[in-house]
Amino acid sequence: MEKLVIKGGHPLHGSVKISGAKNSALAMIPATLLADSPSVLENIPDIRDVAFYIEVLHDLGAVVTRTGAEITIDPSPIRHQPVLSQKVNQLRASYYLMGVLLGKWKEVTIGTPGGCNLGLRPIDQHIKGFQALGTKVVQEDGVLRLIAPKLQGARIYLDVVSVGATINIMFAAACADGKTVIENAAKEPEVIDVATLLSSMGAVIKGAGTDIIRIQGVKRLHGCRHTIIPDRIEAGTYMIAAAATEGEVLIEQIIPKHLESVSAKLREMGVQIQEEEESIFVKGSSRYTPVDIKTLPYPGFPTDLQQPFTSLLTRAHGTSLVTDNIYSSRFEHVSQLEKMGAKIKVEGRTAIVEGMIPLHGARVHAFDLRAGASLVIAALMAEDVTWITGTNHIDRGYEQLEQKLARLKAEIRRE
Numbered sequence: 001m002e003k004l005v006i007k008g009g010h011p012l013h014g015s016v017k018i019s020g021a022k023n024s025a026l027a028m029i030p031a032t033l034l035a036d037s038p039s040v041l042e043n044i045p046d047i048r049d050v051a052f053y054i055e056v057l058h059d060l061g062a063v064v065t066r067t068g069a070e071i072t073i074d075p076s077p078i079r080h081q082p083v084l085s086q087k088v089n090q091l092r093a094s095y096y097l098m099g100v101l102l103g104k105w106k107e108v109t110i111g112t113p114g115g116c117n118l119g120l121r122p123i124d125q126h127i128k129g130f131q132a133l134g135t136k137v138v139q140e141d142g143v144l145r146l147i148a149p150k151l152q153g154a155r156i157y158l159d160v161v162s163v164g165a166t167i168n169i170m171f172a173a174a175c176a177d178g179k180t181v182i183e184n185a186a187k188e189p190e191v192i193d194v195a196t197l198l199s200s201m202g203a204v205i206k207g208a209g210t211d212i213i214r215i216q217g218v219k220r221l222h223g224c225r226h227t228i229i230p231d232r233i234e235a236g237t238y239m240i241a242a243a244a245t246e247g248e249v250l251i252e253q254i255i256p257k258h259l260e261s262v263s264a265k266l267r268e269m270g271v272q273i274q275e276e277e278e279s280i281f282v283k284g285s286s287r288y289t290p291v292d293i294k295t296l297p298y299p300g301f302p303t304d305l306q307q308p309f310t311s312l313l314t315r316a317h318g319t320s321l322v323t324d325n326i327y328s329s330r331f332e333h334v335s336q337l338e339k340m341g342a343k344i345k346v347e348g349r350t351a352i353v354e355g356m357i358p359l360h361g362a363r364v365h366a367f368d369l370r371a372g373a374s375l376v377i378a379a380l381m382a383e384d385v386t387w388i389t390g391t392n393h394i395d396r397g398y399e400q401l402e403q404k405l406a407r408l409k410a411e412i413r414r415e
């Protein structure tokens, strides 16, 4: 089984360039199918989820060409057919094909989406939105069939703040007749990024980045060129890793504003954070104050950095609490961190993390993407060697992880 082998105890030093945002890319790749001419997406991250999505588009008949971090997607040869491949079940963001293909053909038959196993991940708010736009939904044997003889704009209130539902409804609404209003919409930077792409394609969208988004449907969308925003979760992971190893790292090609909640928590612990226009310099320390983390929709602390942050908290001088308000059972990393010596107790949706615990190397497994990131950070902190399996999860979301870390003077290799 493929594994990452990490010999810890080296402070990270140097600079790291952050790739394009996974969660923008995974919405934009399908979004290009809404157009009637080719689109070019720049700053596409070289990660497994993107490769998978490109394969799904190939299977549908689109022509996708890739040159470095740029992909061109020509949707014109795409055929109307059910999307039932295994790939759909392995990719959370395959749910975006619902909104896109519904917008394009007013009908879609699709397998249920996969992605990280974080406990229950319902898509009832996506469905509620499609239904409000006039869609009939039938679910049987793990397959969803959505049919809308006509998509009609509507007022939709989301019961939970959902990134996926907000974006998916924007896709269908961009092609509906009349005006749609999404209330209690997600405000994540990736939602704004996708709205910007759709606007460049000819859609009429106002309010992205606030909790009320207004979409005026249009008859046709055309191809465009768009540069994806930097991945704030990848950036946050390197910030945490720098702090955890008492390192000094310049995180480049980022939007510091997107990381305010992470910078604030690191500062509260005693990490030095210096923000520039497009970079953040992180300087670790040998003494950290314990802090409490509560994950919330943006601009709150992101759930996707909760697991990596937990590894750092094992170094704090006291006990910290980590509460995940988005995914109540996102604690698959805890049993593995315990193998490395961590003392963490999970009570409901809260992990109680004991500090001042030196971690040691062990054989551990990444059960999901960010659990993998948390184990990599723990391994960088540990004195001796750690073997991490489950690299397929880590590769879903981190471009060239071992190369980037090796450039920061980490001792890491893939076997």
Ligand SMILES: CC(=O)N[C@H]1[C@@H](OP(=O)(O)OP(=O)(O)OC[C@H]2O[C@@H](n3ccc(=O)[nH]c3=O)[C@H](O)[C@@H]2O)O[C@H](CO)[C@@H](O)[C@@H]1O
Binding pocket: 023, 026, 092, 093, 120, 121, 122, 123, 124, 125, 126, 127, 160, 161, 162, 163, 164, 165, 186, 303, 304, 325, 326, 327
């Ligand atoms: C591909 C992608 O962009 N993934 C991100 C996206 O996932 P995803 O879009 O799946 O996450 P959501 O924002 O939809 O989920 C937020 C919360 O709402 C709940 N919910 C969501 C939809 C729904 O119909 N019903 C419902 O109850 C979820 O179970 C969760 O508790 O946002 C999450 C929250 O920031 C991130 O962790 C993921 O990295």
Ligand SMILES: C=C(OP(=O)(O)O)C(=O)O
Binding pocket: 092, 093, 114, 115, 116, 304, 369, 370, 397
């Ligand atoms: C949960 C995540 O991804 P996905 O929604 O694609 O499973 C993540 O990026 O941490």
